[in-house]
Amino acid sequence: xAEFEPQIIAFCCNWCTYAAADLAGTSRxxxxxxxxxxxxxxxxxxxPIYVLKAFESxxxxxLVAGCNLVDCYYLDGPVKCDAMFAILKKxxxxxxxxxxxxxxxxxxxxxxxxxxxxxxEMVEGLKKLGPAPFKVKKGAVx
Amino acid sequence: MEGRRIGVxxxxxxxxxxxxxxxxxxxxxxxxxxxxxVSRDYHYMCSDPGQALIKDDIKECGIxxxxxxxxxxxxxxxxxxxxxxxxxxxxxxxxxxNIREHCSWVHEDKAAATEKAKALVRAAxxxxxxxxxxxxxxxxxxxxVLVVGGGIxxxxxxxxxxNGEHQVYLVEREPSIGGHMIQLDRTFxxxxxxxxxxxxxxAEVGHHPFIELLAYSEVEEVSGSIGQFKVKVRKKARxxxxxxxxxxxxxxxxxxxxxxxxxxxxxxxxxxxxxxxxQAIPNVVTIDKDLCVYIQSGGKKxxxxxxxxxxxxxxPETLLNQSDxxxxxxxxxxxxxxxxxxxxxxxxxxxxxxxxxxxLTGLEFERITCAAGPTGGKILLKDGTxxxxxxxxHCVGSRDQNYHEYCSRVCCMYGLKYAYLIKxxxxxxxxxxxxxxxxxxxxxxxxxxxxxxxxxxxIRGKVAKVTDVAITEEEKGKLIVVAEDTxxxxxxxxxxDMVILCAALESRSDxxxxxxxxxxxxxxxxxxxxxxxxLDPVATPTDGIFIAGCCEAPRDIPDTVAQAEAAAxxxxxxxxxxxxxxxxxxxxxxxxxCQGCGRCEEICTFHAPKVISKNGVMVSTINETLCKxxxxxxxxxxxGAISIRHFTQxxxxxxxxxxxxx
Numbered sequence: 001x002a003e004f005e006p007q008i009i010a011f012c013c014n015w016c017t018y019a020a021a022d023l024a025g026t027s028r029x030x031x032x033x034x035x036x037x038x039x040x041x042x043x044x045x046x047x048p049i050y051v052l053k054a055f056e057s058x059x060x061x062x063l064v065a066g067c068n069l070v071d072c073y074y075l076d077g078p079v080k081c082d083a084m085f086a087i088l089k090k091x092x093x094x095x096x097x098x099x100x101x102x103x104x105x106x107x108x109x110x111x112x113x114x115x116x117x118x119x120x121e122m123v124e125g126l127k128k129l130g131p132a133p134f135k136v137k138k139g140a141v142x
Numbered sequence: 143m144e145g146r147r148i149g150v151x152x153x154x155x156x157x158x159x160x161x162x163x164x165x166x167x168x169x170x171x172x173x174x175x176x177x178x179x180v181s182r183d184y185h186y187m188c189s190d191p192g193q194a195l196i197k198d199d200i201k202e203c204g205i206x207x208x209x210x211x212x213x214x215x216x217x218x219x220x221x222x223x224x225x226x227x228x229x230x231x232x233x234x235x236x237x238x239x240n241i242r243e244h245c246s247w248v249h250e251d252k253a254a255a256t257e258k259a260k261a262l263v264r265a266a267x268x269x270x271x272x273x274x275x276x277x278x279x280x281x282x283x284x285x286x287v288l289v290v291g292g293g294i295x296x297x298x299x300x301x302x303x304x305n306g307e308h309q310v311y312l313v314e315r316e317p318s319i320g321g322h323m324i325q326l327d328r329t330f331x332x333x334x335x336x337x338x339x340x341x342x343x344x345a346e347v348g349h350h351p352f353i354e355l356l357a358y359s360e361v362e363e364v365s366g367s368i369g370q371f372k373v374k375v376r377k378k379a380r381x382x383x384x385x386x387x388x389x390x391x392x393x394x395x396x397x398x399x400x401x402x403x404x405x406x407x408x409x410x411x412x413x414x415x416x417x418x419x420x421q422a423i424p425n426v427v428t429i430d431k432d433l434c435v436y437i438q439s440g441g442k443k444x445x446x447x448x449x450x451x452x453x454x455x456x457x458p459e460t461l462l463n464q465s466d467x468x469x470x471x472x473x474x475x476x477x478x479x480x481x482x483x484x485x486x487x488x489x490x491x492x493x494x495x496x497x498x499x500x501x502l503t504g505l506e507f508e509r510i511t512c513a514a515g516p517t518g519g520k521i522l523l524k525d526g527t528x529x530x531x532x533x534x535x536h537c538v539g540s541r542d543q544n545y546h547e548y549c550s551r552v553c554c555m556y557g558l559k560y561a562y563l564i565k566x567x568x569x570x571x572x573x574x575x576x577x578x579x580x581x582x583x584x585x586x587x588x589x590x591x592x593x594x595x596x597x598x599x600x601i602r603g604k605v606a607k608v609t610d611v612a613i614t615e616e617e618k619g620k621l622i623v624v625a626e627d628t629x630x631x632x633x634x635x636x637x638x639d640m641v642i643l644c645a646a647l648e649s650r651s652d653x654x655x656x657x658x659x660x661x662x663x664x665x666x667x668x669x670x671x672x673x674x675x676x677l678d679p680v681a682t683p684t685d686g687i688f689i690a691g692c693c694e695a696p697r698d699i700p701d702t703v704a705q706a707e708a709a710a711x712x713x714x715x716x717x718x719x720x721x722x723x724x725x726x727x728x729x730x731x732x733x734x735x736c737q738g739c740g741r742c743e744e745i746c747t748f749h750a751p752k753v754i755s756k757n758g759v760m761v762s763t764i765n766e767t768l769c770k771x772x773x774x775x776x777x778x779x780x781x782g783a784i785s786i787r788h789f790t791q792x793x794x795x796x797x798x799x800x801x802x803x804x
Contacts (some may be wrong), residue, residue, distance in 0.1 A: 019216060025242060028247055030250060033257075039215070044773060044777065045773030045786065047776070050794055059801075074683075074748075
């Protein structure tokens with residue numbers, strides 16, 4: 001059987017983490033293809049519903065990443081994101097998902113390498129955890 | 143959602159994408175997705191022929207939604223939006239997905255990269271389905287500018303704009319413009335006289351046909367937004383007729399009531415009716431209401447100024463009946479240049495400030511060396527004698543975890559300037575107690591070298607205390623500076639006659655009030671936060687409001703002038719365009735769902751939402767000029783009434799739901 005390849009959805013703010021991922025690209029810093037990025041304008045824009053939807057549609061892990069507190073384009077987006085994330089963590093816990101499946105990072109536009117490292121770490125961790133319990137198998141009757 | 147006709151364009155980017163992603167396969171796959179009517183791949187989508195594919199398909203195939211899979215939207219989203227617009231399609235009907243930076247450049251396995259590219263395209267197709275045309279709105283810009291603060295930063299900014307023949311209102315809360323710079327004696331490293339270089343500028347500001355100077359005034363209220371600010375300024379009563387006062391100073395001479403002068407840092411007295419310093423602009427007297435016996439006694443006592451004023455500028459009428467005026471201004475942009483406060487060293491008790499007579503701050507010493515100052519430019523101790531030895535203590539309140547962690551940037555250099563002046567004027571021995579010498583500007587290092595060669599003693603170490611407790615005969619009657627010389631690794635005790643404390647520059651004590659007035663944010667160190675510390679250093683979170691000078695961070699005069707000119711350029715570019723383009727992807731309220739709870743008002747950093755009464759129902763409305771589209775309100779809204787255009791829940795959920803194929 002082929003090795004389990006976890007699926008990760010990353011919500012990245014346009015100004016910092018999305019740009020960091022761009023920088024990883026222009027610097028040709030390789031990381032596993034398991035991550036797919038959704039561009040949001042601000043990490044504070046990430047509604048908990050989006051993260052739940054990601055898990056519902058088959059993600060094994062979700063990353064919410066944006067600016068550092070000091071360089072947020074909207075000044076205090078990370079604070080708002082953190083407040084949302086605290087609630088989200090509880091929700092995910094109630095749903096029975098492991099804490100490691102949900103990760104919050106602040107990655108500035110200059111940290112392409114950090115972005116790549118975070119993805120690698122998540123992929124490694126999720127491989128050990130195995131598939132998320134919500135993953136619907138192809139053809140399964142729900 | 144009938145009638146969606148989606149065109150998908152997958153870019154090879156030469157081999158940048160096609161080297162790792164099977165671009166043709168991605169395009170073929172996209173053609174199978176619902177609502178996709180055209181799917182193409184092309185070598186360089188950003189080239190003119192590439193863009194022409196989109197434009198032609200809009201016309202010939204009737205596509206009404208476009209997906210481009212190529213490089214980062216941060217690079218070419220605008221290019222393809224423009225292509226859509228040129229083809230006759232609303233630019234917001236484009237979804238740009240990144241299969242280069244986020245895919246081909248970071249993955250090696252071609253099959254995996256191709257699968258990922260397909261997933262990204264699939265999600266983009268799902269998302270673009272929900273895109274709606276957005277209207278890019280414009281608003282006019284009022285060409286008048288308000289400058290707050292009449293120090294060197296504010297004056298420079300005002301002059302730059304006024305020289306472009308645009309109306310400037312310059313508000314200064316003190317009776318005269320000039321700021322801290324007019325208090326300085328000489329400026330480092332050139333040692334040119336501060337007054338001599340500043341007073342011509344002050345006069346120019348005072349006489350400029352395009353500058354309306356509102357001195358002795360304070361901004362009370364700011365409303366509106368970029369392009370259309372409404373400002374209320376309180377013009378404080380001077381209790382004289384400004385139009386008649388010629389600044390002859392006779393009243394000041396005759397006035398019997400004295401208090402320590404603010405301008406002279408309390409080292410000299412001023413009268414109840416006063417001009418703060420000889421070259422004040424405007425050159426008119428101001429009456430200190432609390433000190434004026436005539437005003438306080440309701441006209442029963444004194445009145446010396448009335449008797450001696452030949453110009454009839456001071457009369458019982460002006461003294462008893464004048465009151466503050468509120469001036470209303472309309473401006474398109476605002477430059478905040480409110481300067482700094484000097485750190486009060488009396489909170490560091492070990493330095494003995496205010497305990498020992500001859501422990502001075504930098505600004506006090508500036509007044510002492512100034513020819514127009516309280517000692518006529520002579521460096522004298524409180525007892526009127528010249529000091530034989532002087533200690534200059536650097537980093538008082540700066541680079542100190544107990545007070546301010548930052549470096550105040552100017553103290554090393556003015557400390558060196560003092561050493562030079564003391565040596566030159568008195569021949570006294572000078573000791574500089576420093577942590578590090580930071581002489582980074584133009585001519586600074588050279589100045590440091592020059593001073594070092596003049597017999598100044600540099601002691602590297604933080605001063606532990608200043609005391610008058612002598613332990614040797616030599617120390618008797620002296621102030622003893624106790625410090626660790628970190629280069630020798632031993633404690634030193636240096637007896638001196640005078641100690642000068644290079645006190646930190648800190649944010650104004652009322653910076654919080656100013657911040658809330660203008661919608662500014664403060665950093666942890668108290669100074670105002672720039673929009674981007676490196677790439678947008680004079681803009682602020684509030685569009686149309688700029689900052690310059692030491693209210694943003696401690697800096698020297700050349701840097702302040704440069705920053706003021708930058709702020710003026712920002713204001714001028716707004717004026718020159720004459721209109722502003724408003725962000726289209728902003729918040730919008732579904733009034734039927736809104737309960738008017740006000741959560742959006744609380745969470746918004748930019749004060750864009752406001753709950754108002756509409757036909758007796760409380761609902762939120764968004765000021766689109768203020769909204770930046772960050773989306774915080776949409777997350778906070780308990781009823782889901784708020785959504786962000788172009789980033790609606792529908793759009794994002796559709797995208798997220800399509801990223802992983804199960």
